[in-house]
Amino acid sequence: MDLNTVTGVVRRPPDRPGADWQEGDGWLAGGTWLFSVPQPGLSRLVDLTALGWPSAEACETGLRIGATCTIRDLYELAPQLDWGASTLLRTGCEAFLASFKVWNSATVGGNICLSLPAGPMITVTVALEATYTLWAADGSERTVDAADFVTGDHVNILEPGEILRHIDLPADALRKRCVHRRFSLTRLGRSTLFMVGTRTPGTDDLLLTLTAGTTHPIRLAFDTMPDAETMRRGIDSVPDEAWFADPNGTPEHRRHLARHFAEEIRLELAAGDRR
Missing domain, CATH: 3.30.465.10 (Uridine Diphospho-n-acetylenolpyruvylglucosamine Reductase; domain 3)
Structure with missing residues (x-):
């Protein structure tokens, strides 16, 4: 999409690109979203790829x-x-x-x-x-x-x-055992819910992360592996206003999925030491 409000592009910004920041600037990296929709508030783009940061x-x-x-x-x-x-x-x-x-x-x-x-x-x-x-x-x-x-x-x-x-x-964190569940309406579709559980080797802890179904990431941490009722209470403790609604799912649908997937993740991680 043409961004017809943009009148300048900084091709070679300084190593600390924010030093020249001015109102109306936008950071340009991949640009896959930036060029996909109108950006009426932008008047200048600052190209970050020129800085050569290590991947x-x-x-x-x-x-x-x-x-x-x-x-x-x-x-x-x-x-x-x-x-x-x-x-x-x-x-x-x-x-x-x-x-x-x-x-x-x-x-x-x-x-x-x-x-x-x-x-x-x-x-x-x-x-x-x-x-x-x-x-x-x-x-x-x-x-x-x-x-x-x-x-x-x-x-x-x-x-x-x-x-x-x-x-x-x-x-x-990278050494932890990791289990995930993801739901979307189509095989390659946007995530309706994306949940990840991790467990530290040699311990009985559990860190559960909920995303896609909530407006911001939610993390539930348990020092010891919870039972089914404790896990369900953890999911139910997420505030009603945090659940996201869009054409991919209602808050009620996403909460239901979260309860179901949380129990699957709990059982899979709890069984890890017995395998």
Whole structure:
């Protein structure tokens, strides 16, 4: 789509691109959403791909994913990692309703910052206990928990001129046992509900992450494996206003799915030590 309000493009921004931020600017990475709908509030685009940020770097402490890492790059990286929960990275990539052209240009950071309920990169990073590093226009930076970044449908905590620089997945989370459930109306459709459960090896804990069916990510943490009734109470504790409604499902439908999938995840993770 032609963005007829845009009158300028910064092709080679400074290393800290927020320093020249002005009202009407928009960050350009993959551009798969940016060029798909009218953007009447934009007058200038700042091209982040020119900065050459590394796609992903693995080390003993975990995995650092650059905000401009493409979905294709992340998908191809996942099998090279020896952490058990890294399989969730490919699962998240496969949850996109996207053509190969989108896969090759859409970015991890773009999907997170778009902050839609069904954003699969939000699901993956929240479930794997990531932190996001944000660069502010004044040169400062802050690190936030991935679970606190998205606050509603297409709403997040970014301030004007602030940018997501990279995502850090801790090795401890990547070593966990991981189980997921996803529901969509069609095989390759938008997620109606995307849930992930993780369990630390050698312990009886459970971390359950709900996304797509809620307006923002919900995490339920249990120090010991809950029984069926405790798990159901956990799902029922999600506030009514947090459940999302769109043509893919009503809040009641999504809550029903969450109860069903939560019990499947609980049983699968609880049985892990007996296999």
